Amino acid sequence: MTALEKPDLYEIDGTGPALKLIFGQCAACKEQHFPHTGYGCPRCGARPEQVTPEARDGRATLLTFITLHAKLAPGITPPCVVAEAEIAPGMIEEVMLSGSAAQYRDGMTIVARAEEVERNGETVLACRFAPEEEV
Amino acid sequence: MARLSDMRPVYVIGVGMHPYQFASETLYIDMGLTAVRGALEDAGIAFPEVESAYVGCTGIGMAAGRIMFNHLGSTGLACTQIENASASGSSAFQLAVLEVASGRRDVSLAVGVDKTGDQVRAVQKEKVNRLSDTATIPLVKYALMAERLKKEKGLSAEDLAMVAAKNHTNASKNPNAQFRKPRTVEQVLNSTLVAGTTTSLMCCPRGEGAAAAIVASEDAIRRLGIAGGRPIRVKASVLQSEQPQVGREIPSVTLAQRVAEMAYDEAGIAASDLDCVELHDAFAIEEILYTETFGLAPKGAGQHFLRDGGSAIGGQCCVNSSGGLIGQGHPLGPTGLGQIHELTRQLRGENGDRQQPGARVGMAHMIGLGSISIAHILTKD
Ligand SMILES: [Zn+2]
16 A cells, blocks of 8 residues: 555545544643644643544635745645645644645635655655545 | 843944855855954954854854854954854844843844855754645745735735835845845746745845844943944844744734834834834745734735835835845845844944935844744934
8 A cells, every 4th residue: 555645644534535634632731733743732731641643534624825836845846736724623734735726716625635746756645635526 | 021121221333244145155254254344343343342242143053153253363252153043143133232231241242144055944853744845934824825915905916026126126225235136016026936926036035144243331332432323222122932823824923023012112112113124024925014013004004005105215114225135135144133234324324325314213123933033123322
């Protein structure tokens, strides 16, 4: 099976291309955060033992998106689309969108899915968000 | 927390620069010494009068200051290197100011010097992935913000281009600036598209250079016989780091506002008292956002303040008369001290064809990766 590019952030949801996002759930402050890390709770500072990973469906609300025209990071192939999305109530993350900007509009529901990308000559599954009806 | 206003007065007595430039073979020592000798000459003092030095740099390596100062005569001064990303020079200045304010020293030097290339970002060693491969690239955050404001309040690509054209044109009159060509709105819009509506001329260049400032107490000013009218008072020095994002405002923008307000409070001024501001326009949209968060323009009206000439030289409060990061350049270590250089000359009335008429109060405001924000308020007493 093809490896996930960033397995600390997401996991395959069932059999399809859909991905679940891995949040951190803190037992001390009862708050959730993203991403889950090995360092503890970024909200209250609780130790890592207090935080458990919790996979939640990768559904998000698209807030804003732009097309990148320059190779601003090693992993990207412009033109590509990046966005701000609300992945849980009040939690806004920068995400990468599948395909071109034409199929997106602010406020629509987008869903995380696995897409093949090349990394150091190997194919891995990266997380890209796409319109809900496509996944 | 003790405030600068509770301590003894501190003054900038000398400033110097080595022009900012694209990466070259010039050695950091040559650039640093040019800035330091310029500041000593400007103050009219000799190096042995300097009791301590703070050296801001990000890409040179360990212990750059000692190596530079060896070539000025080994006076045995206290010497500390400061790294605070884009705000390294500002932080070096803050520590020099606090050292004099506290009474520990009478004369202290802050110098920023940098070369492009060896900067390593600690965030890359955090071993925490992000969903987006560009999540730690500030340009993308600000381009997303520009897109959102385009829809929400009609902020146009022309507005962003107007910031860049103003700052490039200011820089064209500044012999220390990296870019020396006046630019029109059309030229900025027609430069290479980078992200969303942001073009290459709306972004600061990478580069190298040096800037220095010497600060002193009233006792030292009397003892050294520095002429009245030249020393510029440092009235506030504030640094804070960002808090988690609330709602959709970029955390560094919220932070910039908090720091500006703390600085106004410490200096006992209001935004309306400011005559000149040097701020972190790494990307054109930042200048529009910060003129609002600093209270120079009402919230949501930053582009009108710009279009009406409020931020032009001769306007209500000139913003980035040096050319800012976009025009003067952003070599990291020196950048914050380049701001102090510009404001000092403005407040002395020595800024030539970039002089803001009647300038008495100025603010230097920087953002450093991470983010941290730092502000200094300077006044002509
Ligand atoms: Zn917690």
